[in-house]
Amino acid sequence: MKFTPAEVDFELMVREKIGGNHFSQFVGFDITDIRPGYIEAHLVLKPEHLQQMGYVHGGVTATMADVVSGFAAFTLVKRGQGVVTADLRVSYLNPGIGSIVYAKGYVIKAGTKLHFCEAELWMINENKQRIDIAKSSSTMVVVP
Amino acid sequence: MKFTPAEVDFELMVREKIGGNHFSQFVGFDITDIRPGYIEAHLVLKPEHLQQMGYVHGGVTATMADVVSGFAAFTLVKRGQGVVTADLRVSYLNPGIGSIVYAKGYVIKAGTKLHFCEAELWMINENKQRIDIAKSSSTMVVVP
Amino acid sequence: MKFTPAEVDFELMVREKIGGNHFSQFVGFDITDIRPGYIEAHLVLKPEHLQQMGYVHGGVTATMADVVSGFAAFTLVKRGQGVVTADLRVSYLNPGIGSIVYAKGYVIKAGTKLHFCEAELWMINENKQRIDIAKSSSTMVVVP
């Protein structure tokens, strides 16, 4: 599902909102795809994103999962509404080793009060294989 | 429970490990208390820690919860062992508004393979009241 | 906090509602304390509550955690409102071995839309010590 021309300013609105998200900018995510109920992003890793063993820090992972899920939910609410995270669970599947973290967030059940979302985070290893680094599930609340 | 003199170098070891945690340093946490199975930290908020509504970003909250929990677990493992997060759940109780985020992480069940941890995050409002902003539970795996 | 005399019929209403909860009755819980935002229950174990290793089945644990948390939230909503579980997380701390499972559920943050709850489940071992078997956190939604 892609935005119709009439919805193009909606994509702009989403981008604008993301632009005001200082911590996402501070960490350095790039949002690469915005569709209704779906967001993709990636992060080019720098030393400040790592923990003491040289892997991607779990906080970076959680932040990225929260951001792609929250904005995926945000694409589905009415103008004037927003979403806040009620609850986020992240499962850390494999250590994050490499140069870019890819993430996609999507709504699995949209409602008037709550949106249930999931996010997948992965990296591409030196053999060009996708390595899943995390999966999240979250409950997002619609707010005025 | 406080470290005995003989354990003072353990506290140093914990601090050293935290020092190698680039993302924690990048975000700017200060670890303020280290005891067996227990860690306290705080974060003086700057604009880069906020989301678009001016509240503490959920990623900052999740990162802080992960760090205080993971290091609380780390204080209990044997020399040469470490811990990694298997899963982390964060419940966002109230919007984070104010100048300092306080966090404590503690082990609720220590084991040889897994440590179950919790973390509490709060702020002090203008009326000097504690406002809980998040509670987390996590499963940490002991690794060699 | 105990119900005042004027609130006695509220306790009755809670008990009545619990009485209509067929699965709780089927499993066999006894609600032993009802206070605003707080519920206690216990379950006298029978063979049907166990899994193949002879421990309390994780589904019994999860059900008990859901019930004491949901009813704890229910004590705080207005007349005519109810609560449903949006999400439930259970951490299984120790195997459940013994004859009675004790549980308490409580609200850690009450709101107009959501209640955040926790539950603790424990057993008493042969040395009269409390053994924690599970801890849960949950998000409950207020419904009309």
Place this chain on the structure above:
Amino acid sequence: MKFTPAEVDFELMVREKIGGNHFSQFVGFDITDIRPGYIEAHLVLKPEHLQQMGYVHGGVTATMADVVSGFAAFTLVKRGQGVVTADLRVSYLNPGIGSIVYAKGYVIKAGTKLHFCEAELWMINENKQRIDIAKSSSTMVVVP
């Protein structure tokens, strides 16, 4: 992926283990498919499976999610090993209304110490449409 003839006794072993799971039998699940890392089950609803509003009880849902996930993980461990649930999260997507609950559990990351699993639960409504009632994620620990 289907078991090869040589693995048929493995399916028997899984079924035998499930047979010893008293609470699953008490609740009344039928395991309908067993493949490596994957389990399907269903439950024909009776009045005792419902809560006070007439929907499937959240404890039934959580139990079914735990069982299909745990056995999915169990299909992947070595002979002599077992799995126990460390942590289970269930998101309740839609109220469960109808006559049969369907469930599938699968391993999303297998490891030597931990298996990360998910489960999906759904029902078929009167218009023959699938209604998702729950999604779970869980962390299972391999035990000797």
